[in-house]
Amino acid sequence: MDTANRDKSLEQFVDRTLHGLPLRKAPEALMSHVLTAIEKGAAAAWWQRTFHNWPAVAKCVFLFVATGLATLAVYAFALVSLRFDFSSLRLDSTSAAALFKTLTTLQSSFIGSLPPLWIYGALAAVVVVYVTALAIGAIAYRTLYASR
Amino acid sequence: MQAYQDMVFSTIVRLTGNDSQAEDIAQEVFLKAYEKFEHLRVSPSAGGWLKTVATHRTINYLSRYRNRWRLFSELRKDDEEEFEPPAPADTPDALLLALDVEQRNALVEQSLRALPEAQRVPLVLYHFSSMPYEDIAQHLHISLAKVKIDIHRGRVALARALSRSGMAPVKE
Numbered sequence: 001m002d003t004a005n006r007d008k009s010l011e012q013f014v015d016r017t018l019h020g021l022p023l024r025k026a027p028e029a030l031m032s033h034v035l036t037a038i039e040k041g042a043a044a045a046w047w048q049r050t051f052h053n054w055p056a057v058a059k060c061v062f063l064f065v066a067t068g069l070a071t072l073a074v075y076a077f078a079l080v081s082l083r084f085d086f087s088s089l090r091l092d093s094t095s096a097a098a099l100f101k102t103l104t105t106l107q108s109s110f111i112g113s114l115p116p117l118w119i120y121g122a123l124a125a126v127v128v129v130y131v132t133a134l135a136i137g138a139i140a141y142r143t144l145y146a147s148r
Numbered sequence: 149m150q151a152y153q154d155m156v157f158s159t160i161v162r163l164t165g166n167d168s169q170a171e172d173i174a175q176e177v178f179l180k181a182y183e184k185f186e187h188l189r190v191s192p193s194a195g196g197w198l199k200t201v202a203t204h205r206t207i208n209y210l211s212r213y214r215n216r217w218r219l220f221s222e223l224r225k226d227d228e229e230e231f232e233p234p235a236p237a238d239t240p241d242a243l244l245l246a247l248d249v250e251q252r253n254a255l256v257e258q259s260l261r262a263l264p265e266a267q268r269v270p271l272v273l274y275h276f277s278s279m280p281y282e283d284i285a286q287h288l289h290i291s292l293a294k295v296k297i298d299i300h301r302g303r304v305a306l307a308r309a310l311s312r313s314g315m316a317p318v319k320e
Binding site: 007011019021025030037 | 155175272300
């Protein structure tokens with residue numbers, strides 16, 4: 001038998017053999033675990049669920065508050081560490097467009113006021129922390145898990 | 149849900165080769181199905197949806213939790229052996245026919261589970277899920293050539309394992 005025929009025959013054999021297998025029986029505990037997880041999920045308060053499952057009002061409030069806090073944090077950081085000149089900025093409207101424009105201006109002014117060395121230093125720190133965390137994880141995996 | 153639990157579990161366990169991982173993934177699949185319960189309850193394609201979700205979730209699981217460590221734990225050069233042509237294998241039809249059905253099924257399941265993941269996953273996707281080579285390559289993020297070679301190697305290894313262990317008592 002040549003190689004092509006042999007391969008075809010092998011493919012047919014494997015196909016026949018695998019398709020002849022019955023379904024594996026699921027563990028008895030599977031359904032009870034699923035039902036327990038569903039009950040637990042249903043009993044959980046809305047804030048204990050994933051953000052996706054929060055009520056729409058709660059999502060909006062959370063985003064509004066989070067954005068406000070982030071903005072305040074940026075203002076506070078700029079004020080304390082860089083003595084940023086806030087007189088160049090003015091929140092003259094509460095509309096979303098004006099707020100976005102103000103934030104964009106603040107961001108570009110803030111980044112422009114940072115010394116380049118700070119930016120490079122921050123990027124280098126991020127890379128070092130990432131590589132260190134990855135290396136620690138790899139060593140832990142090889143020591144605690146893969147060697148077992 | 150009970151009508152599909154064996155199908156979902158089988159789909160997953162044949163990909164992972166691990167019962168406890170398969171149970172965890174199956175649980176996730178049924179929780180996902182519960183979110184879409186109103187739709188699935190009346191859908192004639194609920195079984196197909198569950199099988200697709202189970203397959204994709206398992207592939208994601210394998211990619212996320214195993215390939216993450218590949219860089220560190222499996223530094224062998226896959227590419228070097230990638231295009232080494234596998235030796236042809238004879239099909240152990242006669243041997244399998246000599247066994248009773250339960251022994252035969254247990255032997256095949258055991259041999260399938262023993263295959264390396266790189267061979268088992270594409271083999272299962274091709275033969276059980278009838279997924280084309282191109283789709284397998286896309287899902288597993290590997291080349292088409294590697295898919296074909298891994299599947300062929302898997303077939304050869306499976307046939308050899310069946311031939312080799314067929315005479316021995318099957319371990320449960």
